[in-house]
Amino acid sequence: MARRATLLHRVRDGLPSDATLVQVAGPYEFLEPGDVQAPAGTAGPMAAALARLAPDVLCLAPEEAAMLSRSGLDLPQSAVVLSGAPQTRVVPRGGVRLGFVFFPMTGKPGAEPESKARAAVVTAAREMRGKADLVIGVSPWGSMAEEAFLTANPDAFDVLLGAGHGFGTPAMPQPVPRTLWARSHTKGKTIGRLDISLPVKKPDAPWLVGENHRAELLNPDYTVPGDPDIAILGDAPTVAAAPPPATTATP
Numbered sequence: 001m002a003r004r005a006t007l008l009h010r011v012r013d014g015l016p017s018d019a020t021l022v023q024v025a026g027p028y029e030f031l032e033p034g035d036v037q038a039p040a041g042t043a044g045p046m047a048a049a050l051a052r053l054a055p056d057v058l059c060l061a062p063e064e065a066a067m068l069s070r071s072g073l074d075l076p077q078s079a080v081v082l083s084g085a086p087q088t089r090v091v092p093r094g095g096v097r098l099g100f101v102f103f104p105m106t107g108k109p110g111a112e113p114e115s116k117a118r119a120a121v122v123t124a125a126r127e128m129r130g131k132a133d134l135v136i137g138v139s140p141w142g143s144m145a146e147e148a149f150l151t152a153n154p155d156a157f158d159v160l161l162g163a164g165h166g167f168g169t170p171a172m173p174q175p176v177p178r179t180l181w182a183r184s185h186t187k188g189k190t191i192g193r194l195d196i197s198l199p200v201k202k203p204d205a206p207w208l209v210g211e212n213h214r215a216e217l218l219n220p221d222y223t224v225p226g227d228p229d230i231a232i233l234g235d236a237p238t239v240a241a242a243p244p245p246a247t248t249a250t251p
Helices: 002-013 043-053 062-070 115-129 143-152
Strands: 020-022 057-060 087-093 096-102 134-139 159-162 169-172 180-183 191-197 213-218 246-250
Touching: 002 043, 002 191, 020 087, 043 062, 057 062, 087 115, 096 115, 115 134, 115 143, 134 143, 143 159, 143 180, 169 191, 180 191, 180 213
Parallel strands: 096 134, 134 159, 159 180, 191 246
Antiparallel strands: 020 246, 087 096, 169 180, 169 213, 191 213
């Protein structure tokens, strides 16, 4: 997490003065899907580091929330612990209303979501359209289920931040042109950065690389020095958000 903090500082320091940074920390940042415990001796330092990093949006799988609570972390009231039903939040930043729809958990990691769960997500996204300028989904379903969902519902979301089993990728307008689909690797192997130009595109307009957005995956590898304020907390593994924690909107 110390390396992740360094990368986030670099992003923040490199932004224009009128840009807004929103950090989103998503499910399976701390545990692999299906795990219930972190490696011995790492849960406490991870909880302490998370408290210091203080993401704007924190979304956790239930087993992650339980693990962090056992380590003494009082989750902020704004934290979202995924459940069996979609949850929503509107987060205003920089004059833009960010509407988040947090997908429900499946029966077990990697399992195909039930049709009832898929329909509930679509309903939540449609209801969010009237409340937000940008509708963002946060999913623990894994890449195969997310791709199938987007193909069947190409207009539901402007951005989908995916997590769980599957590949990692910077935000891309695939498999549908009006939704940016981003996936970071589990347990912090990468950090996703997404820069969105203002004014935000209309829901029926496509995403065009270099025109209304830019995206990349940042790698907190051994070449990145650890932030000393985080490193001093203990032997916590480098973790990064899945989905991406560094989302910027620039005019």
